[in-house]
Amino acid sequence: MALHKTFATLAVVAALVAAPVAHAESINAGGRMATAVQPFDAQSVAEFDTPWAIAFMPDGRMLITEKPGRIFVVTQSGRKVQVGNVPAVAARGQNGLLDIAVSPTFATTSQVYLTYTEPGAEGSRLVLTRAGLSLANDGATLTDPVVIWRQTPAGGGGQPGGIIAFDPAGTHLFLSVGDRMLPNSAQDPLQARGKVLRLNLDGSTPSDNPMAEDKGVPAQTWTTGHRNPYGLAFAADGRLWLHEMGPRGGDELNLIEPGRNYGWPLVSNGDNYDGTPIPRHATRPDLAAPPLYWDPVIAPAGLAFYDGAMFPQWKGSALIGGLRAHALVRVAFRADGQPDEAERWDMGERIRDVAVAPDGAVWIIEDSSSGRLRRLTPAK
Template identity: 85%
Template sequence: MALKTVIGLALALGWLAADVAQADGINAGGRRVSAVQPFNAQTVAEFDTPWAIAFLPDGRMLITEKPGRIYIVTQSGQKTEIGNVPAVAARGQNGLLDIAISPTFATTSQVYISYTEPSTEGSRLVLTRAVLSLANDRAMLSEPTVIWRQTPAGGGGQPGGIIAFDPAGTHLFLTVGDRMQPTSAQDPRQARGKVLRLNLDGATPSDNPMAEDKGVRAQTWTTGHRNPYGLAFAPDGRLWLHEMGPRGGDELNLIEPGKNYGWPLVSNGDNYDGTPIPRHATRPDLTAPPLYWDPVIAPAGLAFYDGALFPQWKGSALIGGLRAHALVRVAFRGDGQPDEAERWDMGERIRDVAVAPDGAVWIIEDDSPGRLKRLTPAK
């Protein structure tokens, strides 16, 4: 064999090995909890199955409860229920889900909420924009407008429903789970198993990957997701998503336009009935997670830390663990590769994580009552 051919073959095999290694990613599933917690956890309030936290500019919080209530909450724990919340289909994993403050909140007082609404064809995931009206110690949602609705309706749990805005504040991203209909995640006619990119009014941006098409295709940013309960932009402007795998294989993915992340064609886990699913390495045409967990942590909630109270966490991702009963910190190497850096046992299922304007970290428990806790540096 000619020397040039041998060298070429060696290079090709090297590239193949590199591709396989990338497809395998880092498995952090077996990591142990850290022996020391670098924070004090103060319980501030309790809720009925809380789901999401969003901070107002003045430091107060909006907190959703899955059965269909939203509260304004002060940092001392005083709660004010918000009126005129849309009716939700609250059952199992479904109900009132995420809440997010509009990038234009300072001038419009608008907020966005996601939820599953009742329907004769089965529940639908819905995204609504409304004005948060505050007057005389009362609060309500006014001018509610549905700007996106799942079509066709129906499906089980795994709704997704996480809302994120790009750093410029001009576009909205929404995760849609597969609603327990796995094959729908690869159906371009359905929103299930997709990340959607919309204008702030729900219209389709002209620069989406398939913007020339209509309907779901035009709205789709990425494809092939199972149960995405975390979506956030990092300080460097990159968009990250985590999603729950089946029996094994929770994923943290870098979200890039037009990519297919593989579900249910590939996974680092297997079906609940024990039947195997091909691994990511078998399909290099599909985007593999750089970090995954097997055994699973059941990730929920995702926030990037850019505050002052925990300077050692700058740039890290904070993730709640439902199955792991933990708060997980993911750090990023210089080349962008994520890896679990620390895991703290919180004793309960952690549903959401948020960072306050003062740099404190807030978490909520997935329980009834579920506690809202403030984490500050241990002294």
């Protein structure tokens, strides 16, 4: 198997990576302090039981998942309608119902995508399901749910990943898969753990993937060597960014480029929880190093690029929730593409996800059994 094939279609690379980020020395933003002085007002709109993800529909309503296995349609005033026919999930620890995303074809198909850990005799599996969303008579239900991708082999612990992103053209789906607490699997080409996958919207394998000539997981793999990726999003310039939780130290923000290996668990800017060291990224220049990392960690969760009108000073910035940091983090980008943490606001709670509404307001959701959905608008 050719594990280091060069990417065959240069035109696709050019379309997805507008210009390379200058590979300067990584910036460590872990020591930055959060401020209680906020340029926004935060309005609490509703509460949820261990919410995980926010996805906006074209009409401004939201889809919100709860990790125990529930989905709600939520208005911006906080009215909640529970969605029926949600698949059974294996909800324990970090696992359960995870991300939800509105299809690029939603206007004509009413389809949504969701990820969750599926129960099974051999252990849980991360799965990706596509379904219709029927909204009628003040009710909501999933119709014709079909699993279009399933983790093989089954098993593993937490760290499922499970974030969905669509390319700017709306023709491909990217899926982050965590290592499921089996670190070495992230470097095993036959396992999807620790990978970013690129799929067609129906779950099939694109013919122009880096290893499309191979079968199974290698053909679907876009990048390798990730630990626990809970943020995956395209910036306005077409670049794909991912953040992932490091071990004891070393959370990362990475520019995702096809065919690259990001090093986990061979290298890290953190160490194992038992105190044993992990070689640093600088020891392996053949592996992609993060342009920005955090040690001490922020435990990043949720990633959205801002392109709205309410906060014009944030245009092009990445907004990241912090679980450990209890913060909302803004990352700005220099002219050469280098990211750096610009601001960190103390939100008082673990922030699980962040999303931008069509009107430019920023919405965040807290990670707790009574997690608040909060709307951020410019301070008056």
